[in-house]
Amino acid sequence: MPMQILWFRQDLRLSDQRALLAAVAAGPVLPVYILDDETPGLRPMGAASRWWLHHSLAALDASLRKRGNRLLLLRGPSAATLRALAASTGATRIHATTHYEPWWKAAQADLADLLTLHPGHTLADPASVTSGSGGRYRIFTPFWRALLNQMPPPDPLPAPQHIPATDGPDGDTLADWALLPTDPGWSTGFTAWQPGEKGAHRALKAWLPQVAGYETTRNLPSEAGTSRLSPHLHFGELSPATVWHAALDAAGKAAASFTRQLVWRDFGQGMIDTLPDSHWVPHRDAFARFPFRDAPADLRAWQRGRTGYPLVDAGMRQLWQSGWMHNRVRMVAASFLTKHLLIDWRRGEEWFWDTLLDADLGNNAMGWQWVMGSGVDSSPYNRIFAPVGQSEKFDAAGYIRRWVPELAPLSDTDIHAPWRAARPTAAYPAPIVDHAQARTRALSAYESIR
Ligand SMILES: Cc1cc2nc3c(=O)[nH]c(=O)nc-3n(C[C@H](O)[C@H](O)[C@H](O)COP(=O)(O)OP(=O)(O)OC[C@H]3O[C@@H](n4cnc5c(N)ncnc54)[C@H](O)[C@@H]3O)c2cc1C
Numbered sequence: 001m002p003m004q005i006l007w008f009r010q011d012l013r014l015s016d017q018r019a020l021l022a023a024v025a026a027g028p029v030l031p032v033y034i035l036d037d038e039t040p041g042l043r044p045m046g047a048a049s050r051w052w053l054h055h056s057l058a059a060l061d062a063s064l065r066k067r068g069n070r071l072l073l074l075r076g077p078s079a080a081t082l083r084a085l086a087a088s089t090g091a092t093r094i095h096a097t098t099h100y101e102p103w104w105k106a107a108q109a110d111l112a113d114l115l116t117l118h119p120g121h122t123l124a125d126p127a128s129v130t131s132g133s134g135g136r137y138r139i140f141t142p143f144w145r146a147l148l149n150q151m152p153p154p155d156p157l158p159a160p161q162h163i164p165a166t167d168g169p170d171g172d173t174l175a176d177w178a179l180l181p182t183d184p185g186w187s188t189g190f191t192a193w194q195p196g197e198k199g200a201h202r203a204l205k206a207w208l209p210q211v212a213g214y215e216t217t218r219n220l221p222s223e224a225g226t227s228r229l230s231p232h233l234h235f236g237e238l239s240p241a242t243v244w245h246a247a248l249d250a251a252g253k254a255a256a257s258f259t260r261q262l263v264w265r266d267f268g269q270g271m272i273d274t275l276p277d278s279h280w281v282p283h284r285d286a287f288a289r290f291p292f293r294d295a296p297a298d299l300r301a302w303q304r305g306r307t308g309y310p311l312v313d314a315g316m317r318q319l320w321q322s323g324w325m326h327n328r329v330r331m332v333a334a335s336f337l338t339k340h341l342l343i344d345w346r347r348g349e350e351w352f353w354d355t356l357l358d359a360d361l362g363n364n365a366m367g368w369q370w371v372m373g374s375g376v377d378s379s380p381y382n383r384i385f386a387p388v389g390q391s392e393k394f395d396a397a398g399y400i401r402r403w404v405p406e407l408a409p410l411s412d413t414d415i416h417a418p419w420r421a422a423r424p425t426a427a428y429p430a431p432i433v434d435h436a437q438a439r440t441r442a443l444s445a446y447e448s449i450r
Contacts (some may be wrong), residue, residue, distance in 0.1 A: 001026065001027035001028065002007060002027045002090075002091070002092040002093070002332050003027050003028050003029075003030060003089060003090060003092065003166045004024075004027045004028070004029050004030070004091060004092070004093050004094075004095060005021040005029075005030050005031075005032060005035070005082065005085060005086060005091045005093070005094040005095070006019060006020055006023045006028050006030065006031040006032065006094075006095050006096070007032055007078075007082060007094050007095065007096040007115075007321075008028050008031060008032065008033045008060070008071070008096075008275065009033075009096065009097065009099055009104065009236075010097075010099060010234060010236045011096075011097040011099075011120065011121060011236035012033075012056045012057065012059075012060050012123065012196075012197070012234055012235050012236055012237050013060075013159075013197045013236055013237050013238065013239070014060075014064070014067070014159035014160070014163075014197065015156065015157070015158060015159045015197065015201075015202070015239070015242065016120060016156035016157050016158075016239040016241060016242050017097075017120065017139070017157075017159065018118035018119060018120050018161065019071075019095040019097050019116075019117075019118040019120070020095070020159075020163070021157060021160065021252050022116065022118060023093075023095040024160050024163055024164070025077075026093060026095075027092075027166075028164040028165060028166035029069060029163050029164060029165070029166070030072060030085075030089060030091060030165075030168045031064055031069060031070070031071050031072065031163070031167055032071070032072040032073075032074060032082075032085065032171075033057055033060075033071055033072070033073055033074075033166075034074045034075065034076065034078050034081050034082070034282075035073070035074075035075045035172075035177055035248075036075075036076065036077060036078045036081075038076060039077045039078055039079070039103050039106070039107060040103075040106075041102060041103050041106065041293075042103035043101075043103070043279070043353075043361065045359070046282075046353045046359050047181055047186075047187075047354050047355070048187070048190075048323045048355050048356055048358070048359065049356075049359050050179040050180075050181075051115070051181060051187060051190055051323070051357070051358050051367065052178035052179055052193070052195045052231055052235060052323075052385075053179055053235070054174055054177070054180055055196060056195040056196050056197035056237060057071065057073070057174060057201070058174060058196070058200060059196025059197060060196065060197070063159075063196075063197060063198075063255070064163060067159075067160065067161065067162050067163040068162050068163060068164065068165055069163040069164070070165065070170050071193075072169065072171040073160060073171045073172040073173065073176075074169075074171050074172065075172055075176075075177070075200055077112040078104075078107045078113050079106075079107045079298055080121045080230055081394070082094055082111060082114070083111065083114070085169075085423045086114055086332065088169070088222075089166075089167075089168055093114065093115075093116055094114050094115045094116070095115075095116050095118060096108075096115060096116075096117055096118070097117070097118055097119070097120050097236070098117045098119060098120075098121060098125070099120065099121055099292075100121075100122075100126065100269045100270075100272050100273040100362070101272060101276075101361050101362075102276035102277075104305070105273075105276075109269070110180070111196035114283045119271070120201060120236075120239050120241070121172040121236060121239075121240075122152045122240060122265070122269050123147065123150075123151065123240045123241060123244060123262060123263065123266050123273065124147055124150045124151075124162065124266065126266060126267075126269050126273050127273065128269030129143055129146050129147045129150070129152070129266070129270065131146070131374070136179075136270065136274050137267075137270070137418075138376040138377060139376070139377045140177070140263075140264065140267050140377050140386040143270065144260060144263045144267070147263055147266060148263075151244070151259075152241075152244060152245065152248065153241035153244055154241060155245065156239060156242040156245060157239050162339065163351065171302055179241065185441050186320065187323065188321060189321040189322035189323070190322065190323050190357065192322060193231065193323070193324075193442075195235070195237070195349075196237060196387050197230070197237045197398070198235035199232070199237070200229070200232035200238040200383045201238065203227070203228060203229055203232060204227070204229060204232075204242070204243060204246055205236060205305035207227040207228070207229065208246060208247070208250040208251075209228075209250070210224075210225070211226075211247045211250050211251040211254070211255050211258050212250075212251040212254035212255070213225070214226070214255075214257050214258040215257040216366075218257070218261075218327070218328075219328045219394050220328075220340040220394055220395055221311075221314075221315075221326040221328055221329050221394060221396050221399040222396055222397065222398030222399040222402075223398075225244075226326070226327065228324065229243060229260070229286035230324070230358035230360075230363075231323075231324070231357040231358040234358045234360045234363075235254060235358070238267070238290075240262050240265065241299075243262060244259055244262060247259055258421065264363075264366075265362075265363060265365070267363050268360065268362030268363040268365075268366045269374075270384060271362055271365070271366055271397065271449065272361055272362040272365070275376075276363075278361075278365035278366070278375075279346075279349055279353075279361060279364065279365040279368075280346065282369065282374035282375075283369060283373075283375050283376040284373075284374050284376075286449040286450070287372070287373075287449065288342075288375035289448075289449050290343070290374075290445065290449055291445050291448060291449075292342055292343060292344040293341065293342040293343060295341060295342075295343060295354060298341045298343060298432060298433075299337075299341070299343055299347055301429070301432050302314065302316060302333070302336065302337050302341065302348075303320075303344070303351055304316065304317075304320070304431075305320065305403075305404070306429050306431050307336065307426070307429070307431065307432050307433075308419075308429045308431035308432055309336065309387040309388070309431060310387075310391060310396075310402065310404055310407055310415060310417075310418065311329060311332055311387050311391035311396050311399075311416070312329075312332060312333050312336045312387050312402050313389075313403075313404050314329070314396065314399055314400045314403035315330065315332065315333040315403075316404070317403045317404060318399075318403045319352075319355050319356065320355060321403075322358035323355065323356060324356065324358065325356070326399070326430060328390070328394055329396075329399075330352075330367060331367075331371055331385060332385045332387055332390045332391075333373050334348055334367065335373075335384060335385040336385070336387055337382075338368075338371060338372050338439040339384045339385075339438070339439075339442040340384075340387075340433050340439075340442065342431065342440075342442065342445055345368045345369070345372040345374070348368060349364055349365060352364050352367075373446070379413065380389065381446040382446065384439050384442055384443075386435060386439075388416050388417045389417040389436065391417075392416050395418070396416070397412045397415050400415050400416070401415070404428070405444040406415050406425055406427040406428050407410055407425055407428055409425075410425065419431065
């Protein structure tokens with residue numbers, strides 16, 4: 001039977017992997033991952049993503065070896081590298097999962113004569129979620145309603161027991177790629193994660209008993225009230241269909257609030273499919289004129305969690321140390337950067353891109369444009385998250401104690417606003433801006449572009 005290439009990208013799994021099943025059905029398989037920093041327009045992965053990738057590829061190779069195969073590692077521009085590989089090995093077909101990042105779409109188009117694309121990265125093909133007149137949705141709620149018409153997604157398919165191998169080149173080793181960080185002061189907390197398909201299924205299993213309570217726990221950063229599946233989903237170690245079915249089996253109708261968030265992920269993929277520059281270009285033209293401040297010291301204080309606002313600082317330190325941040329805190333921290341400090345949302349988006357383990361072109365750009373108010377579906381411009389009010393409302397005392405330990409001795413009341421405490425905490429900075437003044441300044445900046 002003719003040899004098949006299986007091209008892995010952000011679908012680093014063997015279960016519910018339609019591209020793999022199609023390749024196995026057609027002939028012996030040569031699975032390949034290409035480290036691509038060269039395709040024109042491609043946005044290289046950030047440092048945290050590279051850490052995850054290293055471990056996820058090691059896990060994928062081990063799983064392939066258990067099934068009689070192995071992972072070939074190559075480096076270069078994807079389309080040219082695959083074409084050369086097909087020519088040198090005599091492979092007749094390349095199988096891959098469809099992706100929506102603009103550079104992946106370009107590579108997919110470039111390889112059209114050789115490539116068979118398979119679904120699975122999203123719950124539904126974003127292009128199939130359309131209005132009655134066939135148009136794509138720009139607003140989440142109608143998108144979600146239309147997508148529900150296609151749910152549940154197809155049942156997940158098991159991994160093949162055996163994946164027949166074939167000869168191929170030796171390729172690189174993971175060590176050649178030096179994906180792991182060299183800065184010893186960073187990434188120390190990443191070891192709490194278990195990248196790879198096994199770790200993803202373990203995280204899903206641990207989460208399922210909590211799905212039914214998600215609506216009440218999801219906004220409480222002091223609790224483990226969300227799934228933390230985002231890096232596993234970004235790298236495709238779990239298919240969204242697998243998560244959807246598992247959540248429904250575990251909680252029935254009470255899974256609705258959680259599965260709705262999975263649809264936000266599909267919405268983000270649809271956004272980059274139709275608005276591919278979303279990480280750079282504001283969806284609303286007026287925002288090109290927004291009077292951002294160039295304030296490197298303030299940007300640095302935000303990045304390092306030293307703004308003097310405990311909830312913001314706890315989030316930014318959680319990000320730095322563990323590679324992840326709670327969603328409620330992402331919104332507050334992003335609002336603080338863009339509205340309290342009037343720093344360009346793209347500086348924040350870039351920082352998240354580099355430091356988040358779940359950094360995702362669609363979700364990250366969507367999150368930042370939503371907070372900035374520049375997105376097609378976004379927060380109203382006059383919604384300025386009050387960092388102290390949010391901290392009190394969502395009971396963040398435990399979260400702050402965990403990530404800003406110098407504030408741990410403060411009472412549950414003072415910890416949200418340490419300047420109110422009878423005795424100041426010497427090691428913790430005073431607020432870098434006054435909330436009321438910053439709010440007024442932000443509102444007038446927004447007025448100026450209306
Ligand atoms: C400024 C900002 C930047 C963000 N950047 C990213 C990013 O780079 N990558 C990323 O995956 N998410 C991003 N998000 C969305 C969200 O914060 C994370 O998906 C979520 O916190 C991940 O935690 P979880 O897996 O516990 O999510 P859960 O609450 O358990 O949700 C389950 C899954 O649904 C998806 N999801 C949940 N909320 C959202 C959302 N608002 N938008 C899109 N998908 C969602 C994720 O895949 C998530 O893993 C960002 C949000 C903001 C406000």
